[in-house]
Amino acid sequence: MQTITEMMSTAESGIRFASKLAPRISYSVKDDAVPIAGSIPTAYRRLSLLENLGLATVHRSQFQINRAARQPMHILEKLIPSLLALKNARRFGRKYHVSDINFVKNNLPENSFVTLDFKAWELTKYQTPQDFYVYVDNIGETSEFLKSNGFSEGTRGHIVLLQKHSSSKNTIEQVYLDCIAKGGRSILDAITIGIKYGDQLNVKGRFNIDDILKVQSDMQTLP
Amino acid sequence: MNRLANEAVAITKELGDVIFIGALAAYMYTKSGRDSQDLDFVTEKPLSDDELLSKGYKKSITEKQPWFSPRGIKIDIYTSDIPGVSFDWIVKNSRKFPVGKKGSIRILGLESLIIAKHKAARDQDIEDLRNIAQRKLGEIDWNLVRQITGDQFVTDNIRRDMKLLST
Numbered sequence: 001m002q003t004i005t006e007m008m009s010t011a012e013s014g015i016r017f018a019s020k021l022a023p024r025i026s027y028s029v030k031d032d033a034v035p036i037a038g039s040i041p042t043a044y045r046r047l048s049l050l051e052n053l054g055l056a057t058v059h060r061s062q063f064q065i066n067r068a069a070r071q072p073m074h075i076l077e078k079l080i081p082s083l084l085a086l087k088n089a090r091r092f093g094r095k096y097h098v099s100d101i102n103f104v105k106n107n108l109p110e111n112s113f114v115t116l117d118f119k120a121w122e123l124t125k126y127q128t129p130q131d132f133y134v135y136v137d138n139i140g141e142t143s144e145f146l147k148s149n150g151f152s153e154g155t156r157g158h159i160v161l162l163q164k165h166s167s168s169k170n171t172i173e174q175v176y177l178d179c180i181a182k183g184g185r186s187i188l189d190a191i192t193i194g195i196k197y198g199d200q201l202n203v204k205g206r207f208n209i210d211d212i213l214k215v216q217s218d219m220q221t222l223p
Numbered sequence: 224m225n226r227l228a229n230e231a232v233a234i235t236k237e238l239g240d241v242i243f244i245g246a247l248a249a250y251m252y253t254k255s256g257r258d259s260q261d262l263d264f265v266t267e268k269p270l271s272d273d274e275l276l277s278k279g280y281k282k283s284i285t286e287k288q289p290w291f292s293p294r295g296i297k298i299d300i301y302t303s304d305i306p307g308v309s310f311d312w313i314v315k316n317s318r319k320f321p322v323g324k325k326g327s328i329r330i331l332g333l334e335s336l337i338i339a340k341h342k343a344a345r346d347q348d349i350e351d352l353r354n355i356a357q358r359k360l361g362e363i364d365w366n367l368v369r370q371i372t373g374d375q376f377v378t379d380n381i382r383r384d385m386k387l388l389s390t
Contacts, residue, residue, distance in 0.1 A: 127258060
C-alpha cells in the first residue's frame with residue numbers, strides 16, 4: 001500500500017497539470033488539457049492520476065477538477081486521506097427523509113465519527129446540514145447493516161459512509177480537512193471553522209478572499 | 224431551508240413583491256440544499272433607509288450591506304443587475320412559488336439563476352448548479368438562456384457545464 005508521500009509523488013505531474021488550468025467549471029480534454037499536456041494520451045494519463053486521488057472526474061471528453069487541487073502542496077498532502085475517503089464513499093437511503101438520518105444516529109457503529117455537514121453545523125451553526133457523513137471502521141459491515149434495515153445504495157440517499165483511515169481522528173482539524181476536500185458549500189464550513197477554531201488547527205487552507213469576506217459578513221449578528 | 228422560506232414570505236408581506244435570488248432560489252427549484260445565514264433579494268423600486276427602519280428593519284453600522292430583518296436575518300438588497308443578468312430580465316424571468324398554506328414568494332427565474340450562478344462560479348455556486356442540473360436539466364429553456372445572455376458562446380458553455388454536472 002502506497003504512503004501518502006508516495007501517492008503525492010506519483011500524482012505530481014497530474015497536480016502540476018491541474019494547476020495550469022484556468023479556474024472553470026468544466027474543461028474539454030481536446031481544447032483545454034491537450035495544449036498543457038502535449039497530447040491526448042498524456043492528457044488522459046494526467047487526468048487518471050488526478051482521478052485516483054479524487055481530484056478529477058472525467059466524463060467522455062469533458063472533465064472537472066476538484067478545487068482542492070489548487071491548495072498548496074503541503075495542504076494537499078494533508079487532504080489526501082479525506083479525498084480518498086470521499087472518492088470511495090458509499091451513499092444510502094431508505095425513506096430519503098430526515099428519519100434515515102435519525103435511524104443512523106441512533107445506531108452508530110462503535111468507534112464511528114461524524115464529519116462534514118452535521119459536524120460542521122454542530123461546530124459553527126453556519127449552514128444547516130443536509131447529508132450525514134460518518135466514518136466507520138468497516139464500511140462493508142455497516143453497509144450490510146443498513147441494507148438489512150431497508151436501506152438501498154445509490155446516489156440520492158442522505159447517509160454517506162466513509163472508510164476510516166489510519167490517520168483519521170475525531171478532531172476539528174479532521175472536519176476542516178474533510179470540508180476542504182469535499183468542496184462546494186463545505187468550503188464555507190471550512191472557512192467558518194477556520195475563523196472560530198483557528199487556534200486548534202495545525203494546517204490552514206487557502207481560500208478565495210471573497211468567500212472569507214462573505215462568511216465574516218454572514219457571521220455578523222445584529223448590532 | 225423552511226426557516227428562510229418563511230422569512231422570505233414575511234419580508235414579501237412587509238416590503239412588497241421583491242425577487243429572491245441566491246441559495247433560497249436554488250432551494251425552491253430543487254427542494255435540496257443547505258440553509259445559509261442570509262437572504263438576497265432584488266427590489267423593483269429602491270427602498271429608503273427610512274422605509275426599512277419604519278418597518279422594523281435594523282441597520283448595522285459596520286457593513287456595506289447593512290440590514291437585518293425584524294426577525295434578525297441578515298439581508299442583502301440589490302436594486303440593479305446581478306452578474307450575467309440585466310435588471311429587466313430579473314423581473315421578466317421571475318416566478319411565484321407557494322410557501323406553506325397561505326404564503327408565496329417571488330423567485331428569480333430558473334434560467335436567470337443558472338446564468339448568475341455560472342457567472343459567479345464559486346464553490347457554493349457550482350454545488351447549487353449541480354443540484355439544479357441533476358433535478359431540472361430537462362426544464363431549462365435554452366432559447367431563453369440565449370436571450371438573457373445575448374451570446375451563443377456563453378449559452379453553449381453553460382449548457383455544456385450543466386450537462387456535465389448532471390452526470
